[in-house]
Amino acid sequence: MDSYLLIPFLPLAAFLINILFGRKLIRDNAHWVSILAVLGSWVVSVITVEGVLHGNTVNRDLYAWISSGGFKVSVGFLIDPLTAVMLVVVTTCSSLIHIYSAGYMHGDKGYYRFFSYLSLFTFSMLMLVMANNFLQLYFGWEAVGLCSYFLIGFWYEKKSASDAGKKAFIVNRFGDFGFGIGVIMIFLTLGTLHYDAVFASVKNLIGQTVTIHLLGVQIDLITFIALLLFCGAVGKSAQLPLHVWLPDAMEGPTPVSALIHAATMVTAGVFMVARCNPIFSLSPVAMNVVAVVGAVTALFAGTIALVQNDIKRIIAYSTVSQLGYMFLACGVGAYTAGVFHLYTHAFFKALLFLCAGSVMHAMAGELDLQKMGGLKKHMPVTYWTMLIASLSIAGVPGFAGFFSKDEILWLAYSGPSPVGKFVWAIGTFVAFLTAFYSFRLIFRVFHGKFRGSHEQEHHLHESPKVMTVPLMLLCVGAVASGWVGVPQLLGGGAHFTEFLKPVLGHLEGEGTRSEEWMVMAISIIAGLSGIGLAAFVYLREGDLAAKIAQNFSFVHRVLWNKYYVDELYDAVIVKPTIWTAKNVIVGVTDGKIIEGVVNGVPRLIGRFSSRLRNIQTGMVQQYAAVMAIGAFFVIAAVLLWQ
Amino acid sequence: MPMPDIRPLVPEIVMACLAMLVLILDLVVKRKGIIAVITMISAFVVFYALFGGVRGEAFSGMFVSDGYSVFFKIIFLISLVLTTLISVRYIEIEKVNFGEYYSLMLFSTLGMMVMASAGDIIVLYLGLELMALSVYVLAGFFRHDTRSNEASLKYFLLGAFASAFLLYATSMIYGLTGTTNLRAIAQYLATHGIEDNPATMLSVMLFVVAFGFKIAAAPFHMWAPDVYEGAPTSVTAFMSVGPKAAGFAVFGRVFLIAFGNLQINWVGILIPIAILTMAVGNIIAISQTNIKRMLAYSSIAHAGYAMIGLVSGGSEGVASMMNYLFIYAFMNIGAFAVVIMLRTEGFKGENITDYEGLAKSHPLASALMLVFMFSLTGIPPTAGFVGKFYLFLAAVNAGYTWLAVVAVLFSAISAYFYLRIVMFMYMKEPKGEVKLSASSSTGIALAVTATAVLVIGVLPSGVINMARAAVLGF
Amino acid sequence: MLAEGIFAYLAAAIIVLSILVVTRRNPVHSVLLMLLLFFHIAALYLTLDAEFLAAIQVIVYAGAILVLFLFVILLLNLKEEMVVSRYIGPWPLGLMAALGLLFMITLSLRSFVAGPSGQITAALIKTETHTKVLGKILFTEYIYPFEIVSMVLLVAIIGAIVLAKKKLRS
């Protein structure tokens, strides 16, 4: 019995129940419906993953979705090791965040609506992950985009929230534009959209080129397709050109940020690149582009995170940075390392967000870390879980982050990819930055004295059980998830890579064992020095950070304004389009030219008619004269024309 | 000289006697309604005589009773009956309720019948004069109204001027061919090769001028707006259908029989005239404020469309022209009937603005006007479209596709001023309280015209076959 | 020779008289000149041996129609007629149109070729007198138009009464 169907359709059922009967019947206990559904799908997915462990993958079509002429697409499910990993990640994070948000969203008037959107999101993510063809992937792709639009703009009264939701959806649409064309190109060249058929026949596309007419440019076909698909990934996973929507997405409730903008949706891009590794690996150019974009984004986001004061914004930029890492890994060919980092990152990033959520909960919605400090004694559980998460992200050995980050850096360094060394250097530097800003956050929030307003101080309290239990569970995940993929070097079985080998293949680093030790040492030093520097700057008295900000004021301002990317897009794309709409189109072409002709011609005929009308003067002689002249011309025409 | 066979003449003779009978009865009968009824009965009697009677030539070719003339006579009788229906109440309101009105109408119809069946230019001239004189008097029937006097004066002066041209042309043709019988002229012109003789050309063109005046074609149309506006509305209705159809009958017969093989020259002249007529009619109508004057220009435009049938020539062309005039009679008189209904005690109802909000106060009347307006524009479910369609069919068949395109664009322009009336009626709020002078006879006329317009619009094959059969006898 | 002389005189007289009729300021003078013109036209008909028509011309045109004109002219107040200018504003336009037509007609008359000649020769008319010949044809071949003319005259009478009679009972 294909029980795997239950995985996506349980949350879908929960969504329908909540949205239809939520307002009147269920109202405040809407969370039970959603939690049960997500836990149910978690159980079934564990069983399915266990089945996949034993080797029986699934690839079946449910029904024929669209069939028009040669274009046949169906709704189908493919469960293989990659899907299994994603299933675990999505369902686990989703369940924990469902439980957490039961507490966090308590008392909100749109309570049932929130849970219905969460279930809808889970359904869409699972459909995306379990798809067996590109079109269903596209369906999931846009559906998660929709849910992020709903959830970011959940408190729609706030203009900033609804703006952020709208911005997220539109920016995603830019990415989906490229992704859609990529899917079409795949169909045009290979005749089918089903994964297995596409990946099997992509080999015979090697060497073919596609000519872009009018520009007269010849591009290698596979690179063209790979880059188009990567456009989608860039949009969805907020990589450099299209990252602007993620920081604004923090307007949504914190569980949303945790689930969507940390653990699951943003990783969809990485999942897609990993899933399409046969295509990407056949085009070295595309691989390099992915690697470089990943690295640059990681650096870019890491630098911005240094100076931000809003704790959720810092974690958001750190997510963008870590995603850069994953793309870096895929770019150099280490897909398994990328997915492994995705796997571990989901846990500790979700944990970081939820801790931030509980801090915000305690500080009555305050987010600015300058107004915090010394929360350690008031919120011990949150402090310890957040500390562990930060240690994990900083890459301190023993924690999950270390194993996945180290794997990526090692394979980048030793891998065949031409940009490997350059990308490895950036990666190490970013590791240092990550450690620094993570611990800047810990020290400014939990250590030192309280800088907030008085009544905020006595309002401080630890979050209720329903929120702290998920934190602890996630904390276990943040640590234990790394142990699955301990490399041979440290005597580990690298089970993770073995598990994913059939789908993603395995990249053997050529370096010697000593080089491997050297790379690992360097990454550890980078992490620890980051933590030390943060402690040095923020734990001692005297405002060292402010002094640094003064003399590097220009750099500080640039970073503070996020390299002015938002303003740039606004000036280059949004303003001119609306200006052309208002003045050029409504004003000129529609207003003047077309309307001019459409109203002009009848007005012209009207004026001509009133002038002609005055010829009729009422004088009989004039009529007779016209008749005589008419007769004259008629006769003249015939006689002279002969 | 044996007694000439006058059996084909029976309809004309009956009409003449009944006209004189109506004149005499006018002395005896006080209530003029009865006179009107008698007029209609006489029309039906003639109608019966027409169908029952014998076809053929009489008076050695001067009188020709063939399918062509019978079809036109049917149009004349229909316009006579419908005009009588709508004028019963109207001339009562205008307090000019004399019996002579009906007898003059009968005489005018007699004149038209003579014209339609004239095989000789002399008879044609006399028929034309008979019709014209009676219509001059009818135009001036409101003796007390200066506008009616002015209308009849203008119509008379310009009519006499045009008939002088006609006579000069006749004398020229008589000088050239020695005969005034149409078939003899054609035969003579063919055998003696004086086709492109300037004198022949001159006379043909003078004929174009004379008949152009009668059907109000473009350069000779100036009289029409003033006369249509000044004359009593029922007479305007009669004038815009009867004499115009007679003008076309004569135009067709003279040009297609007598000057049949001179087709290349006079068609070359008639095409620009047709286009000019359509242009003048449609464009000037747009800026009119008086509804009768607007309908005058629309009638000029419709003369332009009918000329396309004439220009296309051949049996298809003539049949389409006849079919169009038949349909035009119904929709035009229908429109005028509604205009007449608006004429009540102390309310002229001739300005277009008087129609504001008519749909709210009198939904039936405005619905009928809507039907007529859409039919005059040529929108499909109505007869107007069928008429125009057949014209364009004939034009394209004769190779004048571009002329069809021009005509089609002009009929699109005409939509503007016809819809202005519909717009005033339906889309504007009524100003004051408008009450209509509804009478049973006008009601019957409206019913007849409206059903005719809609039925022919949906089932046109009856009229088309009749027109085609009529042309066979040509 | 004599015939040309008579024709020349008559033609000249007719043309001069017609121009005078059209240009005189006083309508009464115009009517009298018209009378003279009709007599000359009658004379012209005589030269073309159409005596009956000459008689009709004199009796109907000169006698009846001009008398009618005279009555109506007497209705007008002549004083006012004399003061005001006799031609309408744009009269040169009318004149030019007329002359244009004249040019056209003369252009086409130049190549005029007469039609076939019939049987009723001048000699026959002399022997049988013009009235008899005309009467015979009129009442045999042209009986149909003759009847129509009677209708036309009847309509004229009705029309004149309807338009001009002072008070019509209704």
Next chain:
Amino acid sequence: MIPLNWYLWLSAVVFIVGVAGFLTRRNIIIMFMSIELMLNAVNISLVSFSSFLNDMRGEVLVFFVIAVAASEAAIGLGIIIALFRNRATARVDEVNEMRG
């Protein structure tokens, strides 16, 4: 024998004088007389054709034209009297109440 063309030119000239009179004169009666002139011109040409073609058809038409001219005169003068009765004018340029 006087050639036919002379007669035709005579009738053409008189016809055009009639047309000129009709187009230029202000007084309605004079316009009316101009029309009579035009009809007489046509009569002249008809009679001349008749005599040259030795055929009576022209003269019959002249006979009818004279009759019609008489009836036209009757009706025309009737109209003028009716107009005169309403507005004491015989000038045609004042008779332009309807225009446009």
Next chain:
Amino acid sequence: MPIENSLGFPVLSTLIFLPVVGAAIILLISRKQESLIKSVALLTSIAAFLLSIPLFTDFDKSTHLMQFVEKRQWIPSWNIMYSLGVDGISVLFVLLSTLVTILCVLISWNAVKTKMKEFYISLLILEGAMIGVFCSLDFFLFYIFWEAMLIPMYLLIGVWGGPNRVYAAIKFFLYTLVGSVLMLVGIIVLYFYGGRTFDILQLATRNYPYELQFWLFWAFFAAFAVKVPMFPMHTWLPDAHTEAPTAGSVVLAAVLIKMGAYGFLRFSIPLFPEAARAMTVPMMVLSVIAIIYGAIVCLAQTDLKRLIAYSSVSHMGFVTLGIFAMNVQGLEGGILQMLNHGVVTGALFLSVGVIYERTHSREISDYGGVATVLPIYAAFFMVFTLASIGLPGLNGFVGEFLIILGGFTASKWAGAFAATGIIIGAAYMLWLYQRVFFLQTNQKVAGLHDMNMREIITLVPMIVLVFWIGIYPNTFLSFMHPSVQHLLERVYSGGQGATYAGQIAGLIK
């Protein structure tokens, strides 16, 4: 030859004349019994819908031949037959028309107060004429229905419209009339070239010289492009929509606009294959301009209905792109998108009607925070907004994806530019949704009551259709396969026009 009428009784004629009979019945009812008038109108429209269901169920999807055919002598002298029939392309639109009319009657239940009798008469006659256009197989009959449809629509806009209705009505009428009179001359010329027959199927089998095809294509283009509306001739649409009453703009958006595209499919392409193929380049350029132009101009709109009107210019740009891509995906996508657009934009106008009935204002600035006041309405509007921007899983996506796929096969540039249309589409629709439903609750909207049962019943069929086409589009796509296949066989059946078209299309592939 078309297969015999499988239903026995002449279903198409009854479908056309049932509403007309209903209108006649209403004519007889006195003006005062308003509820009687309304119920007769509703019953007639429901009866018409039920009658059209056998068209859906008994339709034989395996053949391209015409079905439910009726053929009777009408005007023998011109060889005109009263012949009706539907095939894969037109059957869906007949269903759409009958369904939309029911919704229009429901939505204007108490929206129309003045001259209600004439309103329902015009609406029903309009429905009859619309179905007539889709079913007629004789050019003369087609033209009669094509123009007959103008009169009721003119009255609907002109009499019951908004403040500037008179200008909009006359503009609509003249725009369409000028276009269709040129088509009339085209039909007559075709009548003579095609061997004196108006029968479309017969005419479609003949080959005409390329020169003639070229001119006739542009004559027909004049009529259909105005109706679609394609780029340069679209300015009547926003005026007609903003001024028309709710029912009027729903019918206009859902069905009337489809006739232009249907005209291309039924006449321009099969009758003039070479010209159509040669003209694919200008047509696709115009469609792409329409898509982007229509989408961008929506960003500058402040009037609710005007924005949706311009959005339908953009959507119809997709349809014409699909049609003139001249391949299976493009054509089927085009036809499906015509259906989708009818459902979605029709629903959007119905929803605007619902809110307009309460606030009587079309200015977006008068709204804000409607979601808090009318949550059910907000949910309905959200589904239609998402369908309009082509969210996968809803009906918009299937059509648009197939069109872009078809467009892409025809020429990469066209496909790429069309795809940008989706981005701008998302921008203006979501911005509209935000300004109307989110943000602070505007005072004007504060006290409104949510949708009542009647309004919900009006919108539910549209919701069902949106999800049905989105999730399982094959029920509708399977109708079209044979007909589209037949159409393409006709288009690519050779003729020197093909080479000419080949070079150009190749140039911009």
